[in-house]
Amino acid sequence: xxxxxxxxxxxxxxxxxxxxxxxxxxxxxxxxxxxxxxxxxxxxxxxxxxxxxxxxxxxxxxxxxxxxxxxxxxxxxxxxxxxxxxxxxxxxxxxxxxxxxxxxxxxxxxxxxxxxxxxxxxxxxxxxxxxxxxxxxxxxxxxxxxxxxxxxxxxxxxxxxxxxxxxxxxxxxxxxxxxxxxxxxxxxxxxxxxxxxxxxxxxxxxxxxxxxxxxxxxxxxxxxxxxxxxxxxxxxxxxxxxxxxxxxxxxxxxxxxxxxxxxxxxxxxxxxxxxxxxxxxxxxxxxxxxxxxxxxxxxxxxxxxxxxxxxxxxxxxxxxxxxxxxxxxxxxxxxxxxxxxxxxxxxxxxxxxxxxxxxxxxxxxxxxxxxxxxxxxxxxxxxxxxxxxxxxxxxxxxxxxxxxxxxxxxxxxxxxxxxxxxxxxxxxxxxxxxxxxxxxxxxxxxxxxxxxxxxxxxxxxxxxxxxxxxxxxxxxxxxxxxxxxxxxxxxxxxxxxxxxxxxxxxxxxxxxxxxxxxxxxxxxxxxxxxxxxxxxxxxxxxxxxxxxxxxxxxxxxxxxxxxxxxxxxx
Amino acid sequence: xxxxxxxxxxxxxxxxxxxxxxxxxxxxxxxxxxxxxxxxxxxxxxxxxxxxxxxxxxxxxxxxxxxxxxxxxxxxxxxxxxxxxxxxxxxxxxxxxxxxxxxxxxxxxxxxxxxxxxxxxxxxxxxxxxxxxxxxxxxxxxxxxxxxxxxxxxxxxxxxxxxxxxxxxxxxxxxxxxxxxxxxxxxxxxxxxxxxxxxxxxxxx
Numbered sequence: 001x002x003x004x005x006x007x008x009x010x011x012x013x014x015x016x017x018x019x020x021x022x023x024x025x026x027x028x029x030x031x032x033x034x035x036x037x038x039x040x041x042x043x044x045x046x047x048x049x050x051x052x053x054x055x056x057x058x059x060x061x062x063x064x065x066x067x068x069x070x071x072x073x074x075x076x077x078x079x080x081x082x083x084x085x086x087x088x089x090x091x092x093x094x095x096x097x098x099x100x101x102x103x104x105x106x107x108x109x110x111x112x113x114x115x116x117x118x119x120x121x122x123x124x125x126x127x128x129x130x131x132x133x134x135x136x137x138x139x140x141x142x143x144x145x146x147x148x149x150x151x152x153x154x155x156x157x158x159x160x161x162x163x164x165x166x167x168x169x170x171x172x173x174x175x176x177x178x179x180x181x182x183x184x185x186x187x188x189x190x191x192x193x194x195x196x197x198x199x200x201x202x203x204x205x206x207x208x209x210x211x212x213x214x215x216x217x218x219x220x221x222x223x224x225x226x227x228x229x230x231x232x233x234x235x236x237x238x239x240x241x242x243x244x245x246x247x248x249x250x251x252x253x254x255x256x257x258x259x260x261x262x263x264x265x266x267x268x269x270x271x272x273x274x275x276x277x278x279x280x281x282x283x284x285x286x287x288x289x290x291x292x293x294x295x296x297x298x299x300x301x302x303x304x305x306x307x308x309x310x311x312x313x314x315x316x317x318x319x320x321x322x323x324x325x326x327x328x329x330x331x332x333x334x335x336x337x338x339x340x341x342x343x344x345x346x347x348x349x350x351x352x353x354x355x356x357x358x359x360x361x362x363x364x365x366x367x368x369x370x371x372x373x374x375x376x377x378x379x380x381x382x383x384x385x386x387x388x389x390x391x392x393x394x395x396x397x398x399x400x401x402x403x404x405x406x407x408x409x410x411x412x413x414x415x416x417x418x419x420x421x422x423x424x425x426x427x428x429x430x431x432x433x434x435x436x437x438x439x440x441x442x443x444x445x446x447x448x449x450x451x452x453x454x455x456x457x458x459x460x461x462x463x464x465x466x467x468x469x470x471x472x473x474x475x476x477x478x479x480x481x482x483x484x485x486x487x488x489x490x491x492x493x494x495x496x497x498x499x500x501x502x503x504x505x506x507x508x509x510x511x512x513x514x515x516x517x518x519x520x521x522x523x524x525x526x527x528x529x530x531x532x533x534x535x536x537x538x539x540x541x542x543x544x545x546x547x548x549x550x551x552x553x554x555x556x557x558x559x560x561x562x563x564x565x566x567x568x569x570x
Numbered sequence: 571x572x573x574x575x576x577x578x579x580x581x582x583x584x585x586x587x588x589x590x591x592x593x594x595x596x597x598x599x600x601x602x603x604x605x606x607x608x609x610x611x612x613x614x615x616x617x618x619x620x621x622x623x624x625x626x627x628x629x630x631x632x633x634x635x636x637x638x639x640x641x642x643x644x645x646x647x648x649x650x651x652x653x654x655x656x657x658x659x660x661x662x663x664x665x666x667x668x669x670x671x672x673x674x675x676x677x678x679x680x681x682x683x684x685x686x687x688x689x690x691x692x693x694x695x696x697x698x699x700x701x702x703x704x705x706x707x708x709x710x711x712x713x714x715x716x717x718x719x720x721x722x723x724x725x726x727x728x729x730x731x732x733x734x735x736x737x738x739x740x741x742x743x744x745x746x747x748x749x750x751x752x753x754x755x756x757x758x759x760x761x762x763x764x765x766x767x768x769x770x771x772x773x774x775x
Contacts, residue, residue: 074713144710150670150687151712233671233686276577297606298673298684300691304608311595315588322584326577376591382599385606385680389673389708456677458708462716469704469719471677522572562614564687567645567670569712 025511029422032512036420038118039106042099043413043420045126046092047500050410053087054493056080061445061486064461065479077462078142078569085145086136086161089251089401091129094164096409097254098125098171101198103420104257105178107515108192113177121170128163131156142569144460146240147220149231152566155224162216165209172202190528193274194517197257200281203538205250207289207545211242223566230563234301235556241292242549245314249288251401253281255364255408259328263361264518266415267351269335272327274520278531280327283320285537287313290548294379298388301559306552307381313548314379321372328365334521356428360411360435364404367442371399374450392453394460395446403442410496411435417500419515423507430495437492444485448478607683607693615687618642618668629653635727636660643672643685645712648705648720655697656727662694673708676722684709697724 033040062069063077098121105112112118134156135141141153179199182191191199215236223231260277264270271277293310296302336347352358374396377383387393414431418424425431457464457475464479466472573581599605618624627641627649637655641648643665655661665674665685672685681695697703705720 074716078710078713148671148709151710232688234689237686273574273577276573296684298682300607300609300611300684300686300689302608303610304605307606307608308596308599312592315592318588319584322587323581326580330577380591380595381606382595382602382604385604385682388682389675389684456675456704456706458673458675458706460708460710460715462713464716466704466706466719467717470702471704559610559612561612562616562688564615564670567712 025422026509029509029512032420032422036103036106038112038115038122039099039103040420041122042095042102043416044504045129046095046099046409047413047497049087049091049095049129050406051493051497053084053092054490054497056084057088058486058490060084061483064464065483066463066465066476067483074462075139075142078144079136079139081460082142082144083133083136086132088406089145090161090164091133093251093401093405093409094168095125097201097250098122098168100254100257100412101171101175101201103416103515104192104194104198104261105175108194108517109178109182111178111181112174113181114174117170118174121167121174123167124170125164125167128160128165128167131160131163133160135160140568146244148240149220149223149233149236150564150567152224152568155221158216158220158224162221165212165216168205169209172206175199175202188527190525190532192517193271193277193520194257194261196278196531197253197260197281199534200285201250201253201257203285203534203541204246204253204288207538207541208243208246208250211239211292215239215243230565232556232561232563234299235553235561237296237299238292238302238549238553238556241295242289242545243292244295245292246288248401249284249317251405253284255405256280256324258408258412259324259361259365260331261517262412262415263328263358264331264335265516266355266358267332267335269331269333269338269518270521271518272330272334272521274522274524275531276323276327280320280323282531282537284317285534286541286544287317287320289541290544291317291379292549293552294381294384297381297384301556302552306548309548311379311381313544315376318372318376321368325365325369331518332362354432356425356431356435357411357415359432360407360414360438363435363439364407364411367399367407367439368404371396371404371446375400387453389459390453391449391457391459395449395453398442398446398449402446403438407435407438410438413496413500417503417507418510419512421504421507422509422512423503424510425499426502426507427495427499431499434492434495434499437488437495441485441488441490441492445482445489446485448482448485452478452482604680607691609690609692611690611692612688613666613690615666615668618666623664624666629655631656631728634659637662639663639665641665643667643674643707643718645669646707646714646718648674648707648718650720652721652723653705654723654725657697657700657724659727660694660696662692665691670711671709672711672718673706675706675708677704677706679703682708697722700724700726 059069060077060080063072102112102118135154136157138154141157143151143153143157147153175198179191179195182195219231219236222228260271291310291313293302293307294314297307332351333347336350339350341347341350351362353362374392378387378393378396414425452475455474456471464472464475613621613624623640624642629650630638632638635656636659639653639655639661641650644667663674663681665683666689667685667687669687671687673682674685674691675682679695679697681693683691683693685691701724703722703724705722707715707718711718
């Protein structure tokens with residue numbers, strides 16, 4: 001009904017105008033949601049995986065501490081641990097990252113090239129996720145999320161995982177095609193920083209998944225289909241960790257993209273340095289893959305000289321993260337100063353600590369500082385023996401991927417929902433508390449695992465009592481604290497799910513706020529520069545990967561080996 | 571590219587810190603000969619039970635007081651389950667698995683190695699304090715993973731000729747070199763290590 005028709009109909013003009021406005025808002029909100037359907041469906045899968053995995057996480061932490069949770073037995077415990085790892089570390093992260101990538105392409109470049117491929121990739125990844133999840137929950141694939149052979153899963157576990165990776169490759173192709181289209185349409189202009197970061201993520205993912213693809217296609221799939229009888233556990237582990245460490249940067253870099261390009265804006269400041277951020281991304285492309293042996297220090301069959309070489313690589317990759325810490329904190333300082341802070345530290349108090357997204361990311365970064373130094377201990381050639389495969393490791397990665405990355409993603413959901421769905425956040429108070437609960441729960445969970453790990457408690461244990469062994473008694477109390485941390489984390493997860501679900505279905509329609517990214521402090525070069533030589537940086541990365549891996553892998557294949565038959569855990 | 575002064579200072583400090591970390595790590599691992607277990611030797615996992623070496627899980631004490639532990643990690647037990655070794659002497663472990671991957675962690679020490687089927691894990695440690703240590707499997711190996719445990723008992727070194735239960739005398743210390751050369755196709759470990767084990771130090775618990 002047009003305005004004129006309304007007035008002619010004799011309705012009170014003011015109310016009509018109000019109604020009209022409301023209808024227009026409703027219309028624009030709905031249009032926004034339609035426009036972002038691709039991204040929203042990616043985030044929806046991520047949130048669903050997170051919810052399912054959160055339930056499993058809390059039951060594991062309670063079960064390990066000896067609480068008789070329903071259905072508690074070894075089989076359920078290890079099924080649930082496999083599912084928790086796969087759903088959190090692979091499904092939640094990958095779908096969120098793909099959704100974020102598509103959103104940033106659409107918003108900063110104006111369009112997504114090959115959107116049909118993006119949709120096809122979503123379907124492939126969803127089918128793969130369903131297959132793998134079904135394989136795990138059926139109990140036929142209890143191989144944990146590292147799936148080291150000769151533990152053998154049902155073939156659908158490996159095939160489903162392969163499809164998720166194939167779907168993510170579709171995402172990579174879309175990002176690369178969108179970037180190329182941008183370059184052609186804008187000769188000489190630098191790509192927006194957010195896309196620079198997403199493209200970096202995609203390049204690292206392609207380099208990393210090469211190793212996984214070799215393990216999967218030449219070893220795991222033929223073996224699980226029964227085409228070959230034996231598999232070499234060490235070669236499989238080596239390809240797995242070729243993939244497994246850069247996987248960490250696949251998780252982390254999208255979080256960095258958020259820290260660099262969204263967070264300063266949310267805090268009310270500027271990005272301290274756009275060029276340094278680009279340099280950081282480039283360093284990650286070059287150095288993120290030739291580091292995998294620091295996960296295999298304890299393995300036989302790999303010379304210690306190569307292990308040392310990978311240690312050096314791992315320490316180099318600490319550098320760009322330290323630089324990121326400076327740039328992001330300096331950006332937040334600009335926010336505090338723009339709000340009138342004058343002293344050395346009072347800018348911290350001026351930051352929007354009650355904004356759920358800001359609080360999530362600030363706590364995520366704080367946690368990463370602890371987790372990062374723990375990571376340096378894990379990668380230390382001579383110290384690793386103290387912590388390898390102990391609870392220290394699970395403590396570590398719950399701080400890094402489990403908080404630095406995951407809490408950043410959760411917080412970003414609060415920021416995304418009004419902008420993508422045109423709906424106001426429901427239960428804002430819950431959203432404000434959720435990151436603090438997460439932080440508290442994670443400190444209880446992770447710090448205790450660090451301590452028991454240093455005391456020698458292995459990871460991945462159904463029970464920690466070792467039939468009354470004296471040394472195991474000292475682990476018991478800390479494992480209880482860790483279980484309490486698990487409960488707090490679960491409450492935090494429930495808060496998150498309540499806010500997200502209520503907002504998505506029942507949030508009040510509002511005018512979608514604009515998606516605005518941080519503006520750099522200093523004027524930026526108007527022309528494309530060396531940081532955008534992606535081909536060159538990728539070539540350097542390939543050279544380093546070959547230097548770090550070609551000979552050890554050749555040597556493994558050349559050795560006289562026997563191989564192992566598969567073992568179904570139960 | 572223009573870089574702010576404070577940013578340059580921070581980057582400099584970060585680089586120096588990382589360089590220090592690496593320098594300390596490399597120099598200490600060289601000076602104290604602390605290296606991760608990196609022995610290169612293969613074995614048929616299906617034939618572990620009939621292998622002349624691994625079919626006899628045992629502890630051998632040599633004349634010089636050092637010891638050799640030969641054993642297996644399998645679902646869901648260590649063989650030998652209890653290991654008595656001398657305090658303050660090099661103890662060399664030679665372990666393999668006939669089934670899946672296991673871990674061998676002497677809790678409270680840095681003796682911590684992966685046991686992969688098809689490969690022989692070999693490493694040498696010195697236990698400076700006597701006592702009873704839990705050995706835990708720290709790689710998930712199936713439903714009873716958490717029940718898979720053993721024991722290392724570190725004792726004051728005995729006089730030559732005196733043997734504890736579960737120990738047997740070894741005539742010479744030369745068998746190790748032969749054992750390392752015996753495995754099929756091993757040869758030199760890459761990266762400059764020659765299949766020889768590395769002395770780890772037990773660390774404070």
